[in-house]
């Protein structure tokens with residue numbers, strides 16, 4: 001072959017390639033079926049296998065799409081939905097708690113707007129059967145996601161759960177998308193809350209080239225040993241492991257705190273704008289006689305409540321974890337399981353963290369969290385647990401790649417927003433100050449919102465549009481409108497945006513840190529136009 005012939009062939013090949021890129025494949029039933037036959041086993045660092053595909057016809061809310069199940073060898077599960085009429089955007093959805101599921105339906109709203117969507121089980125394959133709709137039963141999700149036996153002496157899978165599995169799933173998903181549409185995504189976005197927020201920050205820190213925009217809600221694991229999740233239970237036990245401050249007393253405590261602090265922000269609305277300025281006088285709850293009742297608290301119970309607000313301290317007085325935020329008391333309903341005087345039960349996830357995921361050598365199923373010693377055991381949690389921790393404040397690589405990250409957290413969140421605020425402040429310092437940091441990172445604090453959603457405040461936001469406009473149009477996210485849904489409305493879902501007035505009861509803005517929404521003093525308090533930014537006290 002002459003060099004000229006060779007050049008001609010290369011030229012023709014290049015021409016064919018460019019034609020393939022320019023003309024995206026019109027995806028349909030047959031291309032979806034064909035995708036299952038294609039090999040992705042040579043994908044670098046992510047040997048991928050598609051186990052099944054199926055074509056799903058359009059509904060009122062969702063476009064027609066190709067549903068894809070697969071895994072990155074040996075065991076990182078992935079799932080994608082690839083719409084026929086593709087916007088060119090890739091959206092990946094984060095997981096929750098200890099994951100183990102592929103809840104792709106959480107990405108219905110970006111799918112309904114034309115994005116190719118994906119999610120991963122973070123490398124632990126759920127021990128439950130898939131039903132005929134290919135979804136795990138949402139009723140089973142919490143049970144699967146909170147169990148930790150899979151991690152018993154299983155460092156490989158813990159590495160995947162920490163960060164490696166998510167990275168591999170991103171690589172695999174992009175490879176599948178590129179093959180299916182004959183075109184790589186023009187823009188890539190990540191959205192997640194809790195464990196999904198932890199995934200977001202770890203991606204921003206370790207793989208800053210994967211996503212143009214990331215949404216990091218209430219990231220789990222900001223502190224290597226976030227012992228709140230079991231310490232709250234332990235500190236509320238007496239010497240006989242009986243619950244001191246009972247579940248049936250939580251509403252009373254909340255009512256007293258709100259009575260003293262709700263109006264401090266100028267509006268009695270069940271939301272405390274600035275939990276740090278709320279210093280309730282709990283003595284008004286003291287029982288007059290010797291016995292507790294549902295209307296009062298004993299001295300021992302008040303002391304326990306004060307410890308819950310304060311967070312864990314060791315015997316030297318060093319603070320080891322963060323406490324319950326003022327106004328967030330009702331979140332304790334999920335932790336304090338029994339009435340005063342009864343034997344408490346641990347939330348299985350809290351106990352499993354200690355048995356299987358946090359110590360370097362898993363103590364296993366016989367370990368009892370009541371044996372945890374704040375003075376000695378706390379310091380044993382900084383090696384393996386550190387793998388999961390998204391606390392590197394250097395986001396300069398993300399900025400260099402032009403990436404953006406929106407962080408947010410509710411101020412009623414029992415995970416406590418303080419570690420995220422501390423992280424954001426550090427990241428701003430590393431970036432060289434707020435002006436430079438504003439190019440690539442933003443933090444929103446949401447008064448009255450619980451962990452990721454719920455609570456008396458607004459809890460529904462179109463973060464996807466906010467990050468998309470920031471990335472694609474260069475419009476930094478300033479005030480973002482929050483919505484409170486009617487009780488029977490589940491949002492966001494397919495076709496949620498723009499939101500319909502008929503499904504909401506309230507709008508209120510959120511602002512970049514340090515500001516939260518302050519009521520102007522007149523006008524409808526359920527209307528976001530009657531609020532302006534005011535700094536929070538942390």
Ligand SMILES: [Ca+2]
Nearest residue numbers: 262267269271
């Ligand atoms: Ca208020």
